[in-house]
Amino acid sequence: MNILIIGSGAREHAFAWKIFNSKQNVNLFMTNPTPGAVKIAKALSLDFNNFLEIKASIIKNNIQLILVGPEIPLINGIYDFIKNDSEISYIDVIGPSKNGAQLEGSKEFAKQFMSRHNIPTASYKSFDKSSIDDAILFLKNNTPPYVLKADGPAAGKGVIIVDNVDEAIKNLNEMLIDSKFGDSSNKVVIEEFLSGIEMSCFVLFDGINYKILPYAKDYKRIGESDTGLNTGGMGSISPVNFLDENLKNKIKTQIIEPTVNGLIKDNIDYVGFIFIGLINVDGHAKVIEYNVRMGDPETQVVLPRIKNDFVDILISCANQTLDQIDLEFDNDYYINVVLASNGYPEKYDKGLEISGLEDVNDSIVFHAGTALKNNKIVTNGGRVLSVVSSCKYMKDALEKSYSNIEKINFDGKVFRKDIGFDL
Numbered sequence: 001m002n003i004l005i006i007g008s009g010a011r012e013h014a015f016a017w018k019i020f021n022s023k024q025n026v027n028l029f030m031t032n033p034t035p036g037a038v039k040i041a042k043a044l045s046l047d048f049n050n051f052l053e054i055k056a057s058i059i060k061n062n063i064q065l066i067l068v069g070p071e072i073p074l075i076n077g078i079y080d081f082i083k084n085d086s087e088i089s090y091i092d093v094i095g096p097s098k099n100g101a102q103l104e105g106s107k108e109f110a111k112q113f114m115s116r117h118n119i120p121t122a123s124y125k126s127f128d129k130s131s132i133d134d135a136i137l138f139l140k141n142n143t144p145p146y147v148l149k150a151d152g153p154a155a156g157k158g159v160i161i162v163d164n165v166d167e168a169i170k171n172l173n174e175m176l177i178d179s180k181f182g183d184s185s186n187k188v189v190i191e192e193f194l195s196g197i198e199m200s201c202f203v204l205f206d207g208i209n210y211k212i213l214p215y216a217k218d219y220k221r222i223g224e225s226d227t228g229l230n231t232g233g234m235g236s237i238s239p240v241n242f243l244d245e246n247l248k249n250k251i252k253t254q255i256i257e258p259t260v261n262g263l264i265k266d267n268i269d270y271v272g273f274i275f276i277g278l279i280n281v282d283g284h285a286k287v288i289e290y291n292v293r294m295g296d297p298e299t300q301v302v303l304p305r306i307k308n309d310f311v312d313i314l315i316s317c318a319n320q321t322l323d324q325i326d327l328e329f330d331n332d333y334y335i336n337v338v339l340a341s342n343g344y345p346e347k348y349d350k351g352l353e354i355s356g357l358e359d360v361n362d363s364i365v366f367h368a369g370t371a372l373k374n375n376k377i378v379t380n381g382g383r384v385l386s387v388v389s390s391c392k393y394m395k396d397a398l399e400k401s402y403s404n405i406e407k408i409n410f411d412g413k414v415f416r417k418d419i420g421f422d423l
């Protein structure tokens with residue numbers, strides 16, 4: 001079977017690794033793989049937002065199944081493009097339709113979906129340029145902290161949380177009037193602030209049946225003890241030890257089931273991953289956001305815990321027979337420490353040589369931002385590598401990653417030394 005993974009980060013490297021370890025006979029392709037992923041997937045040099053280019057390549061390489069890693073091609077309608085073209089409509093796509101992808105592509109769409117299906121989330125109101133005076137009044141009548149969200153995709157930067165009302169109004173103006181996030185901030189959702197510990201829930205949905213994947217926790221801030229700027233994620237852990245059966249049951253009945261049933265009821269074509277960002281507010285889980293893909297850096301700890309053959313899972317998802325699969329998970333702790341470039345998430349250098357990768361022992365290293373230069377592996381992004389380890393005890397798994405991190409070096413290597421500090 002010929003499978004194409006769209007995307008080239010550490011999440012997609014983890015997908016490739018899982019597919020590579022399948023017993024099925026797979027020919028694996030990947031768009032612009034890193035030097036790490038290219039060892040297990042054939043490189044297709046493709047712009048994943050150029051659908052005509054993708055079409056030509058999938059015909060040429062006889063691709064039968066496409067797994068879409070990042071959200072942007074889904075929000076742009078890659079699923080619909082493939083399904084509406086009779087030459088390639090037979091191809092299985094793991095990823096939702098453009099309509100389904102609005103769960104991530106529009107905060108307002110997601111909020112309306114949750115309110116229609118009674119899914120617990122922060123209360124909200126949305127505003128555009130024409131209602132900016134109402135928005136200002138709404139902020140003045142509320143209490144801090146103020147949560148402002150650009151409606152559209154903003155590469156994880158579209159959420160602003162401030163304590164001061166004047167600052168909130170300044171940000172509101174920048175978003176609605178000065179197009180701070182381009183068209184993505186033509187609308188702004190103002191939301192109730194929720195306080196609690198966050199966790200990531202992953203569901204695989206075949207349009208009829210669903211499976212809950214292992215829960216994980218992501219460390220989003222650049223600084224230790226969750227301080228400093230938000231990043232794409234500096235580390236992750238699975239399982240999440242404060243999640244007891246009682247809370248898991250509540251999440252299942254109050255959030256997961258209403259979500260998949262809502263998709264069915266609303267006639268939304270959806271085959272793929274649903275990532276539900278949750279916050280535990282005094283024992284009650286509420287939805288912070290939906291993503292229509294797997295999380296990064298969570299995938300790097302979620303996938304290794306799945307004992308089943310991953311290609312079997314993808315095929316039964318495409319065939320709408322997920323109900324026939326019994327998922328089995330490894331109960332050990334999996335932890336991921338991300339190595340980033342100094343300066344990230346702001347300005348940073350690229351092209352710095354990485355040494356020591358061959359000395360890593362008993363951890364898996366997934367590549368995020370790496371490239372080949374003069375036959376040497378160099379840094380090529382803000383987040384560079386994910387160092388993943390497992391053990392029965394979290395502390396021992398952490399020790400493995402941190403001791404391997406000592407062996408990997410590049411100028412300006414930064415990482416959080418406190419992954420798991422709150423568990």
Ligand code: AMP
Nearest residue numbers: 122147156159191192193194277288289
């Ligand atoms: P999002 O892009 O929606 O995931 O938001 C980014 C981050 O902002 C989340 O991971 C939360 O830490 C925070 N956040 C978003 N919405 C809220 C909220 N209503 N209350 C508190 N924190 C929030």
Ligand code: GLY
Nearest residue numbers: 218233295296297
């Ligand atoms: N880990 C958060 C995300 O993938 O958006």
